[in-house]
Amino acid sequence: MIEVLDDWCKGCEICVNRCPVQALEISEIMNKKGVRVPRLKAVNKCHQCRLCEQLCPDFAITVIKEEKEEGEEKECKLIIGGVCAD
Amino acid sequence: MSEMINQTEMREKYLRKGMLPSIFCNGCGHGSSLDYTFRAIEELGLDLDNMVFASGIGCSSRIPGYINADGLHTTHGRSLAFATGVKAANPELDVVVFSGDGDATGIGGNHFIHAARRNIDITVIILNNFIYGMTGGQVAPTSPKGTIATTAPYGNLEGAFDISELAKSLGAAYVARWPVFYPSQPIKSIKDAIQTKGFSLVELMSPCPTAYGRRNKLGNIKKLWDWYEDNSILAEEYDKIMNYGTDEEKAETINKIKIGVFQHTEKVGFFEAYEEQIANLMANDDKKWGGSK
Ligand SMILES: Cc1ncc(C[n+]2csc(CCOP(=O)(O)OP(=O)(O)O)c2C)c(N)n1
Ligand code: SF4
Ligand code: SF4
Ligand code: SF4
Ligand SMILES: [Mg+2]
Numbered sequence: 001m002i003e004v005l006d007d008w009c010k011g012c013e014i015c016v017n018r019c020p021v022q023a024l025e026i027s028e029i030m031n032k033k034g035v036r037v038p039r040l041k042a043v044n045k046c047h048q049c050r051l052c053e054q055l056c057p058d059f060a061i062t063v064i065k066e067e068k069e070e071g072e073e074k075e076c077k078l079i080i081g082g083v084c085a086d
Numbered sequence: 087m088s089e090m091i092n093q094t095e096m097r098e099k100y101l102r103k104g105m106l107p108s109i110f111c112n113g114c115g116h117g118s119s120l121d122y123t124f125r126a127i128e129e130l131g132l133d134l135d136n137m138v139f140a141s142g143i144g145c146s147s148r149i150p151g152y153i154n155a156d157g158l159h160t161t162h163g164r165s166l167a168f169a170t171g172v173k174a175a176n177p178e179l180d181v182v183v184f185s186g187d188g189d190a191t192g193i194g195g196n197h198f199i200h201a202a203r204r205n206i207d208i209t210v211i212i213l214n215n216f217i218y219g220m221t222g223g224q225v226a227p228t229s230p231k232g233t234i235a236t237t238a239p240y241g242n243l244e245g246a247f248d249i250s251e252l253a254k255s256l257g258a259a260y261v262a263r264w265p266v267f268y269p270s271q272p273i274k275s276i277k278d279a280i281q282t283k284g285f286s287l288v289e290l291m292s293p294c295p296t297a298y299g300r301r302n303k304l305g306n307i308k309k310l311w312d313w314y315e316d317n318s319i320l321a322e323e324y325d326k327i328m329n330y331g332t333d334e335e336k337a338e339t340i341n342k343i344k345i346g347v348f349q350h351t352e353k354v355g356f357f358e359a360y361e362e363q364i365a366n367l368m369a370n371d372d373k374k375w376g377g378s379k
Contacts, residue, residue, distance in 0.1 A: 003094070008106060012113040017308045018267065053093050054125070054269035057117030058107055062093040 001064040002040050002052070008060040011035035015052035015061055021045040024052060091128045100124040100134070102154050109148060113307030115266040115292030116213050120149050122269055122290075123182070123211065126276035137180045140169040142194060144186035145220045146213035146292070163194025166201040169208050177207070177357045180280060187214040187228040191247050195227070202256040202285045207355025209279045209286045212249055215294035223297030234301050250289050254349045259284030261349040265291040265314040275347065284353035291318070291343070321346040 002024070009031055015038050016024045023044035026036050038061075040046055050063045097103060110116050127134070134155040141147035143162035150157030160168045169183045190198045190212050201208070217235060218224040225235040225242045228249065233242040250263040260282040262275040272290055279286035291314055293299060299310035319327075321344040327335050354362070 005097075010107065010112040012307050014113065014307065014311060017311070050090065051269065054121060055118055055267065056093075056121070057110065057114060059093060059097055059101065059117070059121060064092070065089075 001066060002038075002046070003062040003064060004037050004039065005060045005062075006031040006037045007033070008058050009035055009037045009056075010058055011037070012057065013038070014055050014057065018055055019046075019052055020049065021047065090125060096121075096124050096128070100127070100154055102152055105152050108152060110145060111294075111296045113293065113295040113310070114145065114219075115215070115290070115294070115311075116146055116149065118266045118269075119211065119213055119272070119290045119292060120152060122266075122272040123276055125269070125273050126280065129273070130277055130280060132180060132280070136178070137182065138169075138172050139182050139184065140165045140172065141184040142186070142189040143220070144189045144218070145294075146184055146186035146215075147189055149184040149213075163189050163192065163197060165189070166194065166197040166206070166208075166210070170201060170206050173206060173208055173357055177355075177361070181208040182280065183208055183210045185210060185212050186219070186226075187212060187216065187247075187249065188218040188224075188226040191227045191249055191252075192218075199252070199256060202253050202258045202287070204356045205257070205259065205284045205353055205359075207284055207357060209276070209288070211276065211279075212287065212289045213292040214249060214289055215292045215298055216246075217294055217298040219294045219297045223301055233298075234303075236301075250287065250348050253285075253287040253289075256285075257353070258287050258349060259351050259353040260286035260347075261289075262287070262347040263289040263291065263343075263345050265318050265345060266293070267311055267315060271345075278347075278350065282350065282352065283358070284351075284355050291345075317341075318343045318345045320344075321348065 023040055023046035024038045025041050027039040029037050031037055048063050048065055053061045053063045108117055138156050139150035139153050140158040141150045142160055142165040158168050165183050165185055169181050173181050214228055216229050218226050223235050224237040227247040229242045230246050231242055250261050253261045260279045264271045275288045279288045293310045295307050295310050304310045304313050319342040324344050327339045
């Protein structure tokens with residue numbers, strides 16, 4: 001899950017442009033400065049790499065790790081050298 | 087590695103939240119550098135109460151104002167003199183200086199040279215955006231040749247300072263340069279710089295869309311951030327191409343900015359050496375002035 005502190009977002013779209021799997025988009029939601037803020041796309045391949053969180057120059061994004069359900073097999077979204085790295 | 091701190095916790099622990107959102111323009115890279123600094127401090131497990139952040143004047147120099155720790159927002163170019171004083175008064179403190187390319191190499195150039203040469207045990211993080219951002223875009227000593235600036239409307243004719251090269255030649259203990267668009271290298275370098283004894287420099291190339299990008303027709307925020315990616319190259323890669331590459335590869339590479347860790351040694355800092363000298367003199371009191379009393 002991605003949490004955006006909407007009123008701190010300036011709308012630079014760095015998170016949107018730099019996400020390795022294009023999981024984010026600029027939404028219709030406006031903050032109090034009239035900036036349209038980012039959200040995860042309805043269908044997305046976010047693998048919670050936390051790049052957007054670290055790059056955001058305005059401390060506005062938190063990536064919240066989703067715990068894998070007991071017994072659930074999660075599809076690996078980033079494979080490096082045959083090992084799941086997501 | 088332990089789980090990285092999340093942004094919500096980080097805001098609570100490290101930011102003076104009342105000061106945010108920052109004064110930085112939309113798409114300015116300076117904020118990302120502060121984010122990386124917090125993550126480095128967190129990973130090192132340092133206590134903010136044992137740290138002091140100093141800065142001069144400029145957009146980059148506003149950074150200590152956002153940190154929930156003691157800070158000194160000093161005069162333009164003079165932060166290193168203040169930081170030296172802090173370190174002299176209490177060598178136990180971890181002192182981190184935030185400076186801009188103008189602040190550190192223009193008006194503060196001599197402070198920078200001599201703090202490095204003296205090997206004052208502090209960490210300096212210079213946010214290099216190739217321009218005087220705060221005052222609207224005058225040429226800085228770091229502006230590449232041809233830069234369009236308010237003081238160089240037809241293009242800058244001067245050669246640019248390479249801050250990292252300069253620090254390296256002055257014998258700084260740690261020197262690294264990274265663009266801000268990859269978090270992990272800057273975070274690692276800030277950690278190493280803080281831990282390294284002696285004068286440590288981390289130069290972060292920070293996009294300034296307002297005073298540099300726009301005037302130099304580097305496009306919107308995305309294009310400007312991409313420009314840094316397309317125009318920087320790992321130092322090892324650069325040297326390999328310049329030594330063994332084809333003419334075509336060389337021509338493509340020669341004007342790119344080298345990034346990486348350029349120097350990493352351990353050097354006893356000035357104040358530690360000073361303490362040592364005093365201890366030696368006390369132990370050999372009769373030989374204090376090179377002879378007997
Ligand atoms: C003694 C003095 N001279 C000039 C100025 C005007 N001044 C303020 S900030 C600045 C340049 C800052 O550039 P830099 O350090 O690169 O920081 P940036 O804003 O680009 O981050 C200048 C010239 C000043 N404040 N004090
Ligand atoms: S956590 Fe990674 S994958 Fe998910 S939105 Fe952010 S940058 Fe994209
Ligand atoms: S990077 Fe941060 S400030 Fe920029 S659009 Fe994304 S959330 Fe907003
Ligand atoms: S003028 Fe440039 S350096 Fe200053 S806040 Fe704006 S983008 Fe950043
Ligand atoms: Mg500058």
